[in-house]
Amino acid sequence: MTTLSVSPPGTKPYDIVAAAEALLEDAKRLAAAVDHGGDNVPLRRKLAQTARTFAVEASHPIDAVKDEWVTASDIAVWSLLVSWKAFDLIPLTSPGYVTFSDLALKLDADESLITRLVTHLIATSKLSAGPVPNSVSHSRLSPLYISTNPVSDLAIIAVGNGFKPFFQWPAYFARYGRHEPPGQTHTPFSFAWGHAELPPWEVKALNPEYSASFKRAMQAKNIFGGDIPITGKSALYDVSWLGSQRTTVAKDGRGARAKIVDVGGGMGHLLKELLENVEGLTPQECVLQDRPDVIEAVERLNDPRLEGVRVMSHDFHDPQVVRGATVYVLRRILLDYSDALAVNVLKQVADALPEDDEEARVLIIELKLFEGISPPQNTHVDLVMFNLGGKLRNEKMYRDLAEKAGLRVVKYHDRAGDPHCVVECAKA
Numbered sequence: 492m493t494t495l496s497v498s499p500p501g502t503k504p505y506d507i508v509a510a511a512e513a514l515l516e517d518a519k520r521l522a523a524a525v526d527h528g529g530d531n532v533p534l535r536r537k538l539a540q541t542a543r544t545f546a547v548e549a550s551h552p553i554d555a556v557k558d559e560w561v562t563a564s565d566i567a568v569w570s571l572l573v574s575w576k577a578f579d580l581i582p583l584t585s586p587g588y589v590t591f592s593d594l595a596l597k598l599d600a601d602e603s604l605i606t607r608l609v610t611h612l613i614a615t616s617k618l619s620a621g622p623v624p625n626s627v628s629h630s631r632l633s634p635l636y637i638s639t640n641p642v643s644d645l646a647i648i649a650v651g652n653g654f655k656p657f658f659q660w661p662a663y664f665a666r667y668g669r670h671e672p673p674g675q676t677h678t679p680f681s682f683a684w685g686h687a688e689l690p691p692w693e694v695k696a697l698n699p700e701y702s703a704s705f706k707r708a709m710q711a712k713n714i715f716g717g718d719i720p721i722t723g724k725s726a727l728y729d730v731s732w733l734g735s736q737r738t739t740v741a742k743d744g745r746g747a748r749a750k751i752v753d754v755g756g757g758m759g760h761l762l763k764e765l766l767e768n769v770e771g772l773t774p775q776e777c778v779l780q781d782r783p784d785v786i787e788a789v790e791r792l793n794d795p796r797l798e799g800v801r802v803m804s805h806d807f808h809d810p811q812v813v814r815g816a817t818v819y820v821l822r823r824i825l826l827d828y829s830d831a832l833a834v835n836v837l838k839q840v841a842d843a844l845p846e847d848d849e850e851a852r853v854l855i856i857e858l859k860l861f862e863g864i865s866p867p868q869n870t871h872v873d874l875v876m877f878n879l880g881g882k883l884r885n886e887k888m889y890r891d892l893a894e895k896a897g898l899r900v901v902k903y904h905d906r907a908g909d910p911h912c913v914v915e916c917a918k919a
């Protein structure tokens with residue numbers, strides 16, 4: 492085995508030749524898949540991850556550290572050009588390029604400035620050199636930064652929720668001490684955006700363009716990440732059992748008792764999935780709750796797939812108004828909040844669970860914090876959530892929250908490699 496560097500005591504040395512051979516093997520498999528007109532996305536991801544580790548291990552340490560400085564300027568340039576919609580100005584079809592001077596003209600910017608910015612992105616392969624001198628074409632990646640591509644909104648949010656606060660961390664901690672934000676205000680996000688006294692969504696509301704990007708990014712996330720399913724084989728926890736539950740009349744005598752309340756349910760994606768897939772579940776037994784502006788948007792949209800669902804404004808920090816439902820769902824809610832606030836949100840649904848139904852559940856459906864050595868993408872999301880005053884959590888952290896809220900964890904559902912978890916809770 493050939494190792495290029497001294498490994499810390501107790502760790503396995505990195506075998507650079509074995510890694511290169513594995514890389515070559517995988518590269519051949521990928522090339523074969525592409526040659527046959529196909530693709531293999533998991534293999535691409537594995538290959539890229541191996542290559543990233545390989546690049547760090549093969550680098551001289553100082554070069555590995557310096558490479559990150561290049562990433563910083565790369566982000567600075569593409570985020571600026573996305574905000575100027577500059578990627579929209581590079582033709583995708585004939586002639587397939589734009590000269591630096593034309594681009595500068597269209598952007599009302601100095602040609603010398605545009606040359607410096609674009610040249611950097613060509614150097615980092617984000618853009619390609621055009622066919623004539625001083626021109627630029629799209630690369631394999633850059634169409635994703637065009638404003639009509641939902642990935643560009645995700646990129647804007649990655650900067651606004653992530654990098655902008657990250658670079659303010661020293662000032663933030665100097666001001667507030669070395670603590671996690673305990674509440675919804677005075678978060679690194681609000682601090683970096685100049686309104687420390689406001690919660691993140693109010694800061695977003697003050698920045699309508701960013702807010703619109705955020706909404707589109709959330710929709711894109713659903714498309715790319717796929718909604719976290721709660722029915723069928725791919726679900727970590729299948730809620731379909733609700734369909735065979737007996738329909739009962741609500742205590743106030745008005746209509747059917749709710750079988751499921753989707754708390755902070757957004758545009759109703761989860762309930763639509765349920766109503767499409769769960770035989771025996773009727774819209775009248777489903778409740779969708781969210782903030783007034785979201786509920787207004789749901790009502791305006793008038794989606795026939797939600798017809799009959801009880802749709803209501805409700806603040807999930809306040810006592811739950813729909814009492815005695817069989818299931819309360821909190822999907823992608825708690826990650827936005829500190830422990831104290833998350834416990835309070837949980838308490839509201841815990842208190843509303845029926846006393847006389849052993850099967851009644853609170854379901855927390857979330858991205859999880861991986862145990863042990865996590866993929867860096869996972870710890871990255873956790874740090875972005877830190878900026879917003881929230882966090883990712885692992886099993887132990889959820890058990891602590893549930894206990895404090897008067898709930899008992901019936902089962903923590905997860906599986907290797909799945910980024911999500913479902914915490915199935917009942918009244919303690």
Ligand SMILES: C[S@@+](CC[C@H](N)C(=O)[O-])C[C@H]1O[C@@H](n2cnc3c(N)ncnc32)[C@H](O)[C@@H]1O
Pocket residue numbers: 754755756757758760761780781782785805806807808821822823824
């Ligand atoms: C990340 S989205 C998740 C939406 C949905 N649960 C899903 O999984 O698709 C968070 C949702 O919580 C809603 N929300 C935020 N604060 C709220 C509050 N105080 N009361 C009720 N809903 C709230 C937001 O409007 C948004 O729809």
